[in-house]
Amino acid sequence: MNAESEVVQGEKAESRYSACLLFSANALARAITAIGDEEFGRFGLCYSHAYLLCEVVEQPGITPSQLSETLSLSPSTITRLVEKLEQKQLVRRESEGKKTLIYPTNEGEALQPAVAKAWDRVGERYSKAIGEADVCQLTQQIKKATQVLGEGF
Amino acid sequence: MNAESEVVQGEKAESRYSACLLFSANALARAITAIGDEEFGRFGLCYSHAYLLCEVVEQPGITPSQLSETLSLSPSTITRLVEKLEQKQLVRRESEGKKTLIYPTNEGEALQPAVAKAWDRVGERYSKAIGEADVCQLTQQIKKATQVLGEGF
DNA sequence: GATTTTTGTTTGCACATACAAATATCGGTT
């Protein structure tokens, strides 16, 4: 009966694996995404849609591959997101050679400011919970880590 | 032509929104999950399967709700994961009243050590990339943030 | 100028995840 075998059965069982970054990163992502879903849900969007729409409004004619880079999402995922947004009449596609140019519709352009405000609200909400200073530090660390992981490991 | 309109077209276009924790948390999660998928993929598992299997081996007879708590996943997701693992003959379910008890099969028990080793490898890989000290700090911060966000915001 | 290779985008398919509703069981109340 050593200390190691003291497994708290039931409530608050803390697993050894939960200390892993793989687990906690995903848990954090889900927790914050929940906030985003709540804010962007009013427009029938998820956070990636919201982000994508803002990018398209800021850079009309942007291509899927550029968006893929900016949003850190696979090209196929971008295609799917654009499809959805096109279906909601917020963006339109234009073929130019092998490229595809994505433009906002009038409707999309009109909606963007509200969506941008929602981004701010999301930021305010988790800042209030986590603490402004911690958010900055955490975000910077996360971005750095992501970047390092991205460039071959 | 003020500095603000200096938008770098194409490569390394840094969006204002990418500074958002919502975005970067998801990006990090995807990046690390990619490592996990690579390691656990050898067993035909994803990281949640791997985590779940280890928990079941360590606590035979654990219930879905306990797993839901430990893995921070919804009960329905747990059901689906268990289904998959059951299909792969790694765990089995036993009904006891309104509860469901989950046990590892012999096969599952036999596989667990290899899976646990894969967890270690995942940890080593991102530690090497990010730096051991930074990983510890980052993980702690992330866990704290997640916890705070979890308890009502 | 024709063929090969590379690049950009889109599909087919699969999967993890969650919400809402359905189902089943337990613990009380009357």
Place this chain on the structure above:
DNA sequence: AACCGATATTTGTATGTGCAAACAAAAATC
């Protein structure tokens, strides 16, 4: 004993995401 609210689990359905393959167009090679 019969009902009722609470709890545990499972299904129906939908969504974001990615891999591998298909496709299209451009660029490079011969």
